[in-house]
Amino acid sequence: MTSLAIFLVILSAVLHAFKSLFNKTSYHKYAFTLLYWIGGVILTVPPILVYFLVNDVSEIEILRQVPPLIWLLMLLSIVMHLCYFFTQSKIYIEGDLSLVYPLSRLAPLFILFWSVLVSKEETTPLGIAGIVITILGTWTIMHRNAMRLKDFFEPFKDFKNTTILLAFATSILSAIFFVTDKTLTQAFSPSDELCETASSLPCIDSLFVGPALFSVILTLDVIIVWPIILYRYRKAIVYEWAHNRKNIVLASIFDFPGYFLTLVAFLLAPLAYIVSLRQFSVVIGVLLGHFVLREKFSTFRIIGSVIIFIGCFLISVYG
Numbered sequence: 001m002t003s004l005a006i007f008l009v010i011l012s013a014v015l016h017a018f019k020s021l022f023n024k025t026s027y028h029k030y031a032f033t034l035l036y037w038i039g040g041v042i043l044t045v046p047p048i049l050v051y052f053l054v055n056d057v058s059e060i061e062i063l064r065q066v067p068p069l070i071w072l073l074m075l076l077s078i079v080m081h082l083c084y085f086f087t088q089s090k091i092y093i094e095g096d097l098s099l100v101y102p103l104s105r106l107a108p109l110f111i112l113f114w115s116v117l118v119s120k121e122e123t124t125p126l127g128i129a130g131i132v133i134t135i136l137g138t139w140t141i142m143h144r145n146a147m148r149l150k151d152f153f154e155p156f157k158d159f160k161n162t163t164i165l166l167a168f169a170t171s172i173l174s175a176i177f178f179v180t181d182k183t184l185t186q187a188f189s190p191s192d193e194l195c196e197t198a199s200s201l202p203c204i205d206s207l208f209v210g211p212a213l214f215s216v217i218l219t220l221d222v223i224i225v226w227p228i229i230l231y232r233y234r235k236a237i238v239y240e241w242a243h244n245r246k247n248i249v250l251a252s253i254f255d256f257p258g259y260f261l262t263l264v265a266f267l268l269a270p271l272a273y274i275v276s277l278r279q280f281s282v283v284i285g286v287l288l289g290h291f292v293l294r295e296k297f298s299t300f301r302i303i304g305s306v307i308i309f310i311g312c313f314l315i316s317v318y319g
Contacts, residue, residue, distance in 0.1 A: 005268040008261040009277045015258030017101070017284035021292065022247040022254075024097045028236035029089040032248060034229045035241060037085070037222050039252025044215045044260070051208055070187055073180050074217065080177035082221050087170040095163040098289025098301045101282065102141045102308075103167035108134055108276040110175035127273060130314030134279045137307030140300055141286065178275050182266040185210040210263025218256065273315050280312045 019036075026032035051057075091100040108131050230237065241248065265274050286305040289295040 002268050005265045005274065006277065008265040008268075009274055010280050012258040012261040012265075013278045013281035014284055015254040016278075017281040017288060019251045019254040019258070020092075020097060020101050020281075020285055021288045022251045023088070024092045024293070026092075026240060026244055026247065028233060028240050029092050030086075030229050031233050031236040031240040032244065032251070033085055033089045034222070034225060035237065035248045036251035036255065037218065037225075039249060040256035041215070041219050041222055043252055044211060044256050045219060048208065048212045048215050051212075070184065073184055073187075074213070077177050077180040077184065078217050078220050078224075080173050080180065081217055082224060084170060084173045084177065085221065085225055087166050087173060091163050091167045091170060093163075095167065096289055096295040097293055098286045098295045099141065100163060100167040101285040101289070102138045102301070102304065103164065104170035104174070105279055105282050105285075106135065106138060106168065106171035107175035107178055108272065108279060110172060111178060111272050111275045123270070123272060126314050130311045131272060131276045133311030133314065134276055134282075134308045135311075137304045137309075137311060138282065139304070140307055141282075141304030142300075175275070178271065181210065181214065181263060182271050182274075184213050185263055185266050210266060211260045214256075214259065214263060276315045277312050279308055282308050283312075 022036075023029060023032060088104065091104060262274065262278060283305040286301045290302060295301075
């Protein structure tokens with residue numbers, strides 16, 4: 001991985017962890033998530049439109065020439081992000097940040113199989129070891145008792161907990177939209193064969209491809225989820241904005257521009273390494289849960305976060 005890719009992903013990971021802290025400490029999770037998603041639209045869509053205007057790029061012309069497969073991938077990404085909206089909000093209602101946050105960041109497990117078996121991306125032994133170590137670190141975070149051999153399967157007891165299951169579901173959802181978002185980013189990049197013929201899609205700067213596509217996905221998700229949340233939690237939305245406005249704005253700034261950094265990094269390194277290195281957010285999230293929220297069972301969660309950091313180091317240096 002290049003130094004630029006490592007920097008972009010780690011910065012994105014730190015921003016995401018703090019965004020999750022704001023979400024966990026909000027009064028109403030669904031209302032908070034909706035409001036900072038709307039903030040994300042306000043922050044990201046205008047700059048993209050200005051870029052298209054300045055560079056005389058026709059959005060309509062691009063949309064007219066989008067292949068059917070790309071439309072299907074965009075639809076899949078929209079659905080995954082929409083489901084993610086509800087699962088990530090739900091797990092913060094009852095679960096500790098230092099527990100459910102790491103469990104919702106297990107995307108590398110699924111990304112590894114996709115990258116190696118389907119995409120045929122090259123991986124080094126130490127890079128794969130780093131991915132495995134991040135998973136083992138997350139396993140450690142789930143323990144509440146002494147790390148004895150007989151307690152190795154203790155985390156399986158938590159699989160009866162709906163919140164834990166939703167955290168794992170969030171990991172699966174994020175893994176899927178990571179794959180679709182990278183595929184979409186590469187499909188519209190100037191190096192793609194679609195941009196090499198006169199009848200293909202108009203090319204735009206590769207740095208704007210991911211953010212532009214994600215802005216469209218985010219906007220459509222907000223349009224879909226807005227009437228649902230407004231109908232059920234209208235008073236909660238008003239209360240959340242009145243009492244938690246600062247954190248809503250910060251969450252918008254940290255989450256979506258932060259994810260844009262990851263989308264740019266997708267163009268610089270293999271998918272498996274980008275998503276795994278982004279697990280550095282787990283370290284920050286566990287520490288925030290311990291020092292800011294004073295959550296219980298923090299010993300194993302801190303140990304687990306250190307193990308994850310080692311895995312991230314191997315990925316960044318040898319990936």
